[in-house]
Amino acid sequence: MHMAIRRIAILFCFTWFAFLCVPVTPQFWQELFALNWSEPGYSNLFRLAHYTPRIYPGPDTFLNWAAVAVIAFVIGIAWVLIGREKTGQAELLYYGVRALARYRLAVAIFAYGFLMYHPLLAPYPSLSNLNTAYGDFTRWKLFSLSLGIVPGYQSFLGLVQVICGLLLLYRKTASIGAFIISIYLGNVFMSNLAYEGGETVYSLYLIILSLFVLSYDARRLIDLLILQRPANPNTYQPEFPSHWLRAGRVVLKASFVLVFVLFYALSTREAFAADRYQFPAASGLSGVHxxxxxxxxxxxxxxxxxxxxxxxxxxxxxxxxxxxxxxxxxxxxxxxxxxxxxxxxxxxxxxxxxxxxxxxxxxxxxxxxxxxxxxxxxxxxxxxxxxxxxxxxxxxxxxxxxxxxxxxxxxxxxxxxxxxxxxxxxxxxxxxxxxxxxx
Structure with a gap:
């Protein structure tokens, strides 16, 4: 009985995190085909990177997570009852879902990181903003304006995110990146609560992914750094028996870096130089500013x-x-x-x-x-x-x-x-x- 519960828990976690990371809901695909791909740029990639599973229509809520959890629990029970789990499959599933979580988290971190490194996320206040009374702004707008007046600090925060995203791409450094980003995202989550921001659900979603990635090495880190006792190294190595699997892994990783790192970085840099992003791009009436x-x-x-x-x-x-x-x-x-x-x-x-x-x-x-x-x-x-x-x-x-x-x-x-x-x-x-x- 204990083993069955353990197997259900493992399969539940695998399925739940897989649903959190992989776009399977119709909402994602509708948005994907609705995007204007004739003008490729960072905006389309940002929309895709901002994906979260939506079971219920309207604004994102924690009810979507609960619905996904119910689906994952049913799949876990069914998988155990039909006896499809094989020896050593848990290790492979754990590796696979952790890899999904690493790259899903990296996509989100790069999406925001490069927007902040080229200070686009919170722009410098407009002239109208500078001539609006402090009390006429909402908490969220005050937070955004406060970040916008210090573009150097905003770029530093973006650089931290980009570095953490790069650490997530490699198994040996993924836990380091997840540890740093979980602390960073904790501040983002609290800021959303304090300033009534609109990304409370999404920031907590990313925190959960980062903690899941970190949990792989958490026991070893606690043993070594806190309890000061020997810690066993991670010896698991994924097997790719066929040549096309090994080649496919390299191609997928190279494609990911090309699109979500190099192309996205260049797109945001170009936007910073040529477009106001948050403000209209066209010029106004000459001589009246x-x-x-x-x-x-x-x-x-x-x-x-x-x-x-x-x-x-x-x-x-x-x-x-x-x-x-x-x-x-x-x-x-x-x-x-x-x-x-x-x-x-x-x-x-x-x-x-x-x-x-x-x-x-x-x-x-x-x-x-x-x-x-x-x-x-x-x-x-x-x-x-x-x-x-x-x-x-x-x-x-x-x-x-x-x-x-x-x-x-x-x-x-x-x-x-x-x-x-x-x-x-x-x-x-x-x-x-x-x-x-x-x-």
């Missing part, structure tokens, strides 16, 4: 003072380097609370700048340079269909005049004056940490 004070505001021909109780009165306006305008007013903002990684090739769908942020309404815009017309569309998914259209003019380099209709069909005339504002973070970068700063 900056923050503007609203010195005059007319609604339907009537001047509206700055301290007006009408929530539609603009306070200030930011024109980004890309085609985004953000407007601060007393009008409430329904926060776009998305806090998970997503990649969009369409500039209009790149919404990182407004996610987790209140206090400003963000608009993408289209320019008709011949007619001097700006057409603004609210980027927040809570305000779909909200459109404003203005005729713009620039009497001088620091003044911008907008005349047109808002989403309520009110006629507006807005005079904007460029503000010569300095930022502590920018001045600190310019003068160095020990230099004097003047604002």
């Amino acid at each position: 900056g923050i503007y004070n609203v010195i005059e505001f007319e609604r339907n021909g009537t001047a509206v003072p700055y301290d007006s109780v009408w929530t539609g009165r603009w306070r200030d306006v930011v024109f980004e380097k890309w085609p985004t305008v953000s407007i601060r007013s007393s009008r409430n903002v329904a926060i776009d609370s998305n806090n998970t990684e997503h990649f969009e090739s369409d500039d209009r769908l790149r919404t990182y700048e407004l996610e987790g942020s209140a206090g400003r309404h963000y608009y993408s815009y289209i320019v008709d340079p011949a007619k001097h017309i700006l057409t603004l569309s609210n980027k927040n998914p809570h305000y779909k269909g909200e459109t404003l259209q203005f005729v713009y003019s620039q009497p001088d380099e620091s003044t911008l005049i907008l005349s047109g209709n808002d989403f309520n069909n009110d006629n507006l005339k807005v005079v904007l004056k460029l503000r010569n504002k300095k930022y502590l973070i920018e001045e600190a970068k310019r003068t160095g940490r020990r230099g004097a700063i003047r604002l």
Whole structure:
């Protein structure tokens, strides 16, 4: 009876971890064929690397793990009852599932590691972010912005992950990589809990994989380093009796390194040099980048003072380097609370700048340079269909005049004056940490 329970436990672990690592759910294959492979790049590989088994539709939850565990338990019992287990099969299954876990974990670590090494994951704050009150950000957005202002530190964290990923590719160093990455991921998991991040389930998923990889040598490490007694070395060697199995193993490993290490690293480097990733890639209206004070505001021909109780009165306006305008007013903002990684090739769908942020309404815009017309569309998914259209003019380099209709069909005339504002973070970068700063 004891042996049967042990065999069921072994087969349960094998099946459960196999389901966690191997994409068998329809959701993965649907996403795989939905990706745009005509433009290969790091975004497609990241989506594949971010796979977790989904039994239930919607956001990832721990219920998916429970469902997979039930399936694995049934398979383990059935396997033992039909007596298909052979002598020495447990060792081979353990080796196989550990290899799956090593490479599955390495894929995830490389996916995030190279994004952070070329600081893309948490970009430097936009001008609109720098002009948003601290209390208007969610916890997650504050964490992301805090990481974005120190790209050197972000690159260091990415380098640690890449090194750990490389250690996972070799059996002799896999436990070292798993030990380091389990500590690293523990901090990521706690950060997601503390800052209400969207990767709580996924980070715990990777922690479990790293602990499983580490468990192979855990007993020997405890004996040697803690209990200070002799530890038996690992002597198991997988057998590949046929030539094609040995050659296939080498080809698969070389292909993995080529795709998930070399190609992915070059793709992220190219993106860092040529694309803003989180922000729209296109350039905005020339010569208007900056923050503007609203010195005059007319609604339907009537001047509206700055301290007006009408929530539609603009306070200030930011024109980004890309085609985004953000407007601060007393009008409430329904926060776009998305806090998970997503990649969009369409500039209009790149919404990182407004996610987790209140206090400003963000608009993408289209320019008709011949007619001097700006057409603004609210980027927040809570305000779909909200459109404003203005005729713009620039009497001088620091003044911008907008005349047109808002989403309520009110006629507006807005005079904007460029503000010569300095930022502590920018001045600190310019003068160095020990230099004097003047604002």
